[in-house]
Amino acid sequence: MTATMTNPSDMTDAVPALSALAERRAAAGPDWLTDVRQQAAARFVELGLPTNKDEEWRYTPLREVLRPAYVPAEDAPAALSSDDLKAFQFEGFDASLLTFVNGRYCPELSDPPTDVTIAPLSEALKAHRGLLESELRRIAERDEDGFARLNSAVLEDGVFIHAPNGTACSRPIRLLHVAVPGAAGGRPFMTHPRNVVIAGEDAQLTLIERYVTIGEGVYLTNAVTQISAGDRAQVAHYLLEQESAEAFNINTLHLQQGTDSKVESHSVLLGGALVRNNVCPVLDGERADCLINGLYIGHGSQHLDNYMNVEHAKAHGDSRQFYKGILDDKSHGVFRGRIVVHVDAQKTDAKQTNANLLLADTAEVDTKPQLEIYADDVKCTHGATIGQIDNDAIFYLRSRGIDEADARAMMIFAFAGESLDRMSVEPIRDALTRELVRQLPRGEFIESVL
Amino acid sequence: MSLLEIKDLHATVDSNEILKGLTLTVEPGRVHSIMGPNGSGKSTLARVIAGHEDYEITGGDILLDGKSVLEMDADERAREGIFMAFQYPVEIPGVSNTEFLKAALNAHRKHHGQDELNAVEFLKIVREKMKTVDMPADLLKRSVNEGFSGGEKKRHEVFQMALLEPGMCVMDETDSGLDIDALRVVADGVNAMRDGSRGFLVITHYQRLLDYIVPDHVHVLMDGRIAKTGGKDLALELEDKGYAWVTEEAA
Numbered sequence: 001m002t003a004t005m006t007n008p009s010d011m012t013d014a015v016p017a018l019s020a021l022a023e024r025r026a027a028a029g030p031d032w033l034t035d036v037r038q039q040a041a042a043r044f045v046e047l048g049l050p051t052n053k054d055e056e057w058r059y060t061p062l063r064e065v066l067r068p069a070y071v072p073a074e075d076a077p078a079a080l081s082s083d084d085l086k087a088f089q090f091e092g093f094d095a096s097l098l099t100f101v102n103g104r105y106c107p108e109l110s111d112p113p114t115d116v117t118i119a120p121l122s123e124a125l126k127a128h129r130g131l132l133e134s135e136l137r138r139i140a141e142r143d144e145d146g147f148a149r150l151n152s153a154v155l156e157d158g159v160f161i162h163a164p165n166g167t168a169c170s171r172p173i174r175l176l177h178v179a180v181p182g183a184a185g186g187r188p189f190m191t192h193p194r195n196v197v198i199a200g201e202d203a204q205l206t207l208i209e210r211y212v213t214i215g216e217g218v219y220l221t222n223a224v225t226q227i228s229a230g231d232r233a234q235v236a237h238y239l240l241e242q243e244s245a246e247a248f249n250i251n252t253l254h255l256q257q258g259t260d261s262k263v264e265s266h267s268v269l270l271g272g273a274l275v276r277n278n279v280c281p282v283l284d285g286e287r288a289d290c291l292i293n294g295l296y297i298g299h300g301s302q303h304l305d306n307y308m309n310v311e312h313a314k315a316h317g318d319s320r321q322f323y324k325g326i327l328d329d330k331s332h333g334v335f336r337g338r339i340v341v342h343v344d345a346q347k348t349d350a351k352q353t354n355a356n357l358l359l360a361d362t363a364e365v366d367t368k369p370q371l372e373i374y375a376d377d378v379k380c381t382h383g384a385t386i387g388q389i390d391n392d393a394i395f396y397l398r399s400r401g402i403d404e405a406d407a408r409a410m411m412i413f414a415f416a417g418e419s420l421d422r423m424s425v426e427p428i429r430d431a432l433t434r435e436l437v438r439q440l441p442r443g444e445f446i447e448s449v450l
Numbered sequence: 451m452s453l454l455e456i457k458d459l460h461a462t463v464d465s466n467e468i469l470k471g472l473t474l475t476v477e478p479g480r481v482h483s484i485m486g487p488n489g490s491g492k493s494t495l496a497r498v499i500a501g502h503e504d505y506e507i508t509g510g511d512i513l514l515d516g517k518s519v520l521e522m523d524a525d526e527r528a529r530e531g532i533f534m535a536f537q538y539p540v541e542i543p544g545v546s547n548t549e550f551l552k553a554a555l556n557a558h559r560k561h562h563g564q565d566e567l568n569a570v571e572f573l574k575i576v577r578e579k580m581k582t583v584d585m586p587a588d589l590l591k592r593s594v595n596e597g598f599s600g601g602e603k604k605r606h607e608v609f610q611m612a613l614l615e616p617g618m619c620v621m622d623e624t625d626s627g628l629d630i631d632a633l634r635v636v637a638d639g640v641n642a643m644r645d646g647s648r649g650f651l652v653i654t655h656y657q658r659l660l661d662y663i664v665p666d667h668v669h670v671l672m673d674g675r676i677a678k679t680g681g682k683d684l685a686l687e688l689e690d691k692g693y694a695w696v697t698e699e700a701a
Contacts, residue, residue: 396540396594399500400554400610401528401561410553414544414593448556448566449549 019045021072022153032133033125033155040140040152049146056145059334059366060305065248065274068188068218073103073156076184080214082109088176088212091434093427095172095208102180103191103221104157116169116205117162121194124160132160135196139226139254145278147250151192151224158194161207165200165230172206172428179247181217188218194226201230201258206425207237211251211271213244220248231258231285236266238428240435243271245300252278259285259314266423267294267306268432270439274303281310283317283345290319295419297439298331298363305334308352312345312378321352324419326412327363338370339380346375352382357389357415359408409442410449416440452531452617452649453478453515454499460509461498468494470674471510476618481650483660485685486671487693492653493537495671496622499651500534501527514618529561533616535607537623542594550594551576551613558614579612583639601632608639619643620651625659637662657689670696 022041029037049066050057078101085099098118099109105120112118117128124132140152163169175195181188199205209225221243229235235255243249249272255263265279281290296304310319325333335354356365369382389411397407416436423429437443437450454476461469468491476482486492498505499512501524512519519527542550555575556566567575580589583605595603604624611619621640625633640650640663652663660668660682668684670677670693678684678696688696 390540390542392540393542393545395502395524396536396542397545397550397553398523398525399528399534399536400550400614401525401557402553403525403557404523406553406557407525410545410549411542414542417544445553446549449552 017069018049018150022150025154030125030129032129033136036136036140037153037155040143040149043143044146044149044153047146047149049150056307056336060274060276060303065220068220070188070190070220071184073189073191075187076102076180076189077104078102078180078183080106080109080178080180084214085109085176085178088178088210090174090431092430093172095174097174097176098159100157100175100177100193102183102189103193105159113169113171113173116167117160117164119160121155121158121160121196124196128160128162131162131198132196135198135226135228138256139224142254145252147222148224148252151194151222151252154192155194156192158196161195161197163199163203163205166202167200168204169206172208172425175207175209177209177211177221177223179211179213179219179221179243180215181213181219181244181246182215184217186217188220190220190222193221193223195224197225197227199227199229199233199235202232203230204234205236206428207235208240208428209238210240211243211249213247213271216244216246218246218248220250222250224252224254226254226256227263228256229258229261229263232260233258234262236264236425238423238432239265239267239277240432241267241269241271241275241277242435245271245273245302247272248274250276253280255279255281255290257281257283257285257288257290260287261285262289264291264424265293268436269294269296269304269306270436272302272304274305276305276307278307278309281319282313283311283319284313286314287316288314288318290317291422292319292321292323293419293422294323295326295416295436296323296333297326297416297436298333299328300331301329302331304331306336308337310337310339310350312339312341312348312350314344315346315348317345318349319351322419322422323354324415325354325356325365326359326415327356327365328359330360330362332363333365335365335367335384336370337382339372339382341373341375341378341380343374346377348375348378348380350378350380354384356384356386357412358386359389359412405442406445409440409446412440413437413446452647454618454649454651455513456499456510457513458510459498459507459512461494461505461507463494463505467508468505468674469498472671472675474669474676476649476651478649479644479646480667481644481652481663481665483652483654483665483668483685484671485654485657485668485688490671491674492671493622496534496620496653499532499620500524525557528616529558531617533611533614533619535604535611535619535621535624537626539595539598539603539607541596541598543596545594546590547592547594548590551590551610554610554614576613579609582612582642583609584635585609600627601629604628604632604636605639608636612639612643616648618649618651620653622653623655624652625654625656633659634662657685660685672697
């Protein structure tokens with residue numbers, strides 16, 4: 001660890017450098033945005049980035065993430081053609097496509113939906129100020145985390161998606177985030193994309209966010225996606241993380257839910273060196289319904305951290321969290337599920353489970369529930385398990401002629417299967433299943449028996 | 451055809467010797483029954499033949515068609531033709547029967563140099579065999595043994611046996627937990643597989659099963675050894691008199 005101490009770009013230097021960037025960025029843009037950015041920048045400069053002393057980051061060391069001297073994304077332009085993206089096409093269903101390369105929205109590589117309003121954030125700041133300003137301010141005021149504050153202060157690129165009241169978006173919207181680390185001349189770079197999604201009253205929307213890497217190299221993505229679901233709106237969000245082994249990804253999903261709205265968030269974390277997956281719904285209307293479903297599959301020395309912060313603000317809300325981890329080698333999984341039931345949120349029904357499968361003695365998992373209940377008539381349950389593959393089941397499978405590696409692969413896939421089954425859109429579930437199976441041991445065999 | 455020879459077999463678990471010099475030959479086409487009191491080593495024998503790793507073989511040998519299986523893992527023994535029907539089939543939530551049966555069947559086919567089955571061929575074979583033991587139609591969609599009744603689990607074992615067509619079938623207390631109707635279905639399934647070349651080792655606590663699966667030979671296992679061997683009438687005698695007289699006779 002002595003090398004860490006002498007590295008000039010160690011984390012002690014990262015905060016001043018990022019603060020300078022935040023302050024520089026904050027000065028640009030329309031006045032109201034400057035105001036939002038400057039407030040966030042001030043809070044970022046004041047509080048800095050999290051450390052292990054922060055309860056929410058206790059199990060996730062940021063030393064490696066903050067060691068590189070990142071250059072901003074604009075110094076990492078990458079030209080890709082649609083051929084480069086072919087490998088990331090989903091089969092089996094039709095979806096619109098919004099492509100981001102090194103954090104920049106690329107209209108020429110996109111196939112935007114036509115039945116909802118789509119605009120790059122830079123344009124939306126002018127054209128859709130009314131909607132955008134209140135959305136951005138609401139999140140900026142809620143940012144409790146250094147990374148989210150940094151995102152608000154820098155507020156780089158992204159898209160604005162607006163499904164007006166009563167719109168049922170016909171195709172799922174894919175947001176493909178491609179990182180090309182080689183583009184910055186081998187220097188580590190960072191991006192801070194922000195996507196703002198508004199589903200109006202009675203609107204229906206399905207989003208699939210996918211993070212992938214072309215090539216090798218270190219980079220940091222600090223992304224924030226905010227989704228506002230109006231009264232009776234139905235929104236499904238899928239996250240598929242498949243980045244390279246050198247990628248750092250801090251990802252925050254804010255969900256704002258109106259009365260009788262129904263929101264699903266599904267996360268599948270397969271890649272990255274260190275991934276922090278924040279899912280933060282606020283059930284801000286009566287009878288809001290929220291399903292949080294996730295799967296994190298680690299190998300090598302991956303660190304996959306899931307932080308859920310579910311806030312019940314109004315009565316009769318229903319939230320269910322199901323996260324499952326499969327951890328091999330020296331990988332480290334974290335699940336923290338915070339549920340806050342505010343005083344007005346009577347008759348809340350909140351449930352949380354986290355199950356983990358450890359495939360190696362050297363794999364590690366930390367799981368911790370955190371319930372804060374201020375209402376007196378609520379139902380809240382939580383449970384966590386950590387286990388290993390059932391040897392009796394392995395013997396049973398082997399006694400039928402299936403070799404040990406295949407038997408283990410079947411058991412691992414079975415453990416993941418429950419999470420996949422919760423994904424309600426069948427073609428998306430099938431596509432994610434294929435991606436997942438490809439990254440599991442003996443994936444070809446599993447595919448052959450499905 | 452398969453020939454199973456067990457020669458002076460000694461097996462221990464957690465350094466307790468359970469099998470203490472067991473010798474037994476199951477000729478092709480024959481049904482041998484093993485009976486014996488609790489704790490005599492019946493289930494150990496079944497699991498040792500199948501290749502369970504909890505048991506250590508400290509002496510003797512097990513030969514299938516003249517070839518020792520002791521160096522083979524459980525899955526290789528299965529592909530070579532040894533099938534054990536479990537006393538307590540394992541529930542495996544999340545693994546569908548389709549995946550399970552396809553994996554098992556294709557592992558066998560690959561081992562014997564045959565092509566893997568496509569989806570249509572697989573379904574055809576499975577449906578055909580399902581009829582023989584009256585499996586529920588939704589079997590393939592369900593997880594392996596999950597939520598199955600006791601009778602369904604045992605029928606499922608016999609169904610798998612019919613599907614994989616092993617040369618040597620070892621049945622560990624297949625009758626336990628079965629009512630008389632289920633017992634008959636299971637026995638019919640087994641009898642349908644008696645073809646003059648396949649060997650059976652039927653382990654049971656009760657004579658009742660042997661009314662339906664009529665054995666050629668009955669062995670009494672006591673304290674890890676075969677204490678007495680006889681014809682099918684021996685089972686009736688045991689039912690009538692218990693096991694104590696065998697001990698006395700052996701002494």
